[in-house]
Amino acid sequence: MIEWGSFLVVALGSLAGGCGVVLLFSLGLRFAGPDTDGKRRGLGVTLFVLCGLLVALGVCLIVPFLAPFFARL
């Protein structure tokens, strides 16, 4: 039996996760990277932190003993 539903969820999850990480990191570089003014540096750092949290969420998905913690969140 081909699990089309699971596949669709995987495709959408990958799209959201992959593009989300890149968007947050890119915007972080845009606001806190070289060639930027100091005013938006805080925003850039916040975006880097959010990107890090998204990656940490990914780690929670593959580490079994972190999964319950993730589920509680």
Added chain:
Amino acid sequence: MVALVIALALFFDFTNGFHDTANAMATPIATGALRPRVAVGIAAVLNLVGAFISTTVANTISGGLINEGPGGVLITPTLIFAGLLGAVLWNLATWVLGLPSSSSHALFGGLIGAAIVGAGFDSLNLTVLLSKIVLPAVLAPIVAGLVSFLATRIAYATTKKRQRDGFRIGQIFTSSLVSLAHGTNDAQKTMGVITLTLIAGGFQAANSQPQFWVILVCALAIAMGTYTGGWRIIKTLGKGITDIEPAQGFAAEAATTATILASTHLGFALSTTQVASGSVIGTGIGRKGASVRWRTAGRIALGWVITIPAAALVGAGAALIAGIGWGGILIDTVAATLVFTGIFLLARRSKVTSHDLVPATPAQFVRPKPRGKAQRAAIADAARAKAALEKPSAAEL
């Protein structure tokens, strides 16, 4: 026999490690985010850690691909031995050709061939073959490629040219995550093979978890294989398909990571190799001005198509010979040793090392422009001196 299967399973684990290093580390090496030796070192450590993180091994050796157990095929150590021979041989053949191919598919192929010889075509579950192997093999690169394409577009649209070197730092994290995920997934396969062999040989109770020494040796084997570095495959994936810039490398790795993590979490297993290859192609299409070498991509896709049949053929041949008895197993072992040695000797003729993968720096091609009068004069003097040295003197003539 059990000892022989365990030794071969660990060798398979080792080949799996060096075959799949490229999935995580090809793009950071290609963009210069990590030096080759540092990259494979990080990958090896994370594969080792990953192998200890999750020890949930499958209850069936083939994931339902072969009708195992009561009423189906009895998976004996001899059958596993033949299947492993097919898998290892395919891994080594694709390594020498520099083709990224799925180690899991090679293992399944080898076992299918051995099972068909042992119990006929009825032993094969075609529905599972279609839903768990064929369809994901088609869909994985498409999904990863699409995610990577969009991520690349986002990366280039939101950053300025001077800021894009920052993606190198991001690449270190995303590629590390791919390595960790690889360790949690792939080391389990060998743990499962060894545990089921021990159960079949009567050395372990049925339905029990892998013993600590099994986890330890599997983790060490995959880590050592990873550290050895499959430089040929890294070269193909990092430089052969498309020329990768740091922003592309980050986008491709993020797409690979997201696809693997989502599929692992939701139980829809996708091949890491196929996902990583799809991501690299996607990022090649995504950057304006970049081109994808479709000939190389085609060779890789062809490799995926023939992985299972080729490994199955070897597995079937090995199972036929092993069916004779101890003499057959001895013939298999000697023949396999000779073939493996031949492949290694063949690989030495066109060696690819970590040095071949260090990205060229602009300084290697561009001579710095002389700035002052004194500097220009010095360069002219040096050129004259060089010309005088190269010109044969009257005495020599």
